[in-house]
Amino acid sequence: MTSAVDEAGLESHFEATIAHKDRIEPRDWMPEKYRRTLVRQIAQHAHSEIIGMQPEGNWISRAPSLRRKAILLAKVQDEAGHGLYLYSATETLGVTRTELTERLISGAQKYSSIFNYPTLSYADVGTIGWLVDGAAICNQVPLCRTSFGPYGRAMIRICKEESFHQRQGYELLMTMMRGTDEQRAMVQESVDRFWWPSLMMFGPPDDASPNTAQSMAWGIKTHTNDELRQRFVDMTVPQAEALGVTLPDPDLAWNERRQAHDFGEIDWDEFWRVVGGDGPCNAQRVAHRSKAWDDGAWVREAASAFARKQEAA
């Protein structure tokens, strides 16, 4: 039992570590709320990587060439790897992998709302790489310096690999834009569907994001949702021009005074609806994960049985 006096000392040591921009490591004392906030954020991030395999995995068997199939396989395998790095980081906070999987399947923990949108055409593979992974990179680069050591280290590995994801997507779209009118129309139609959901990936606006202030004080987040969203828009506009597509927002315009782009109002009702479980694919995504977990049980069991047998021999 830690006495109140000890706890105050531990807390001031924790605060001093944060103030020095030093990292917190798993065996350090930390406030319970810091631990809970991290479990929620890292688990959501891990679940997003795992669920994120589904929309693109949908196209592996229908990729138009062996080259595109190999790229897509490698990318989806990376997403699995990213999920594993992040699950490991979450587990250092005292949660088990089984608990995390169960919380994903029960809906107690969320994943990014973007993966509840369907991939209707092959152009979506390119758009996801360009816009969805582009938005993810925007979010993740600052997280490499997050205050919890294992999370930051996982983010460094992930960011190195995400760059391949974004570039392969953009190159795929460039190839289609050099193709037929029909292919160009496919790209535009895909961008039209994914633009607004990509902006929603940065989360609710700052005035509706109750956790941001505390997360920033603890060094878990270093930028607000709206700051990162603005950065993403400013980075993406010239990429859209180079690609030759139109971003579906009539209010999108350069603001000379702000030295940034103005953009239209996001449909926050849609955002909250999808987060709340009522998006186009929520039920399908979780059902698929749940089935994979159940279908894989015999493999996990067989591997454990084999290990026990080897140990006994």
Add this chain to the structure above:
Amino acid sequence: MTGEVRAEWPLYEVFVRGKRGLNHVHVGSLHAPDDAMALRHARDVYTRRNEGVSIWVVRSDAITASSPDEKDPLFAPSGDKVYRHPTFYSIPANVPHM
């Protein structure tokens, strides 16, 4: 039987030698049913892009650790021994190769 299925595979820590001449460095952890599977998983999870020429895996429960906290008394003995560092000794500037 359900109990056995639900029991998690043990946790392993993974160390990768980036290239010849370097130490193995801790890169992360993973779950695996046994040592051989841990090595295979480590290859798939941590070396998809030629990150290593050699991998070590070791069960996490086999590691004895100090607390990582820098205030740990374990590291106190080295804290006041500045004479262990080369900069403790002042050598005239005209002495070469020192």
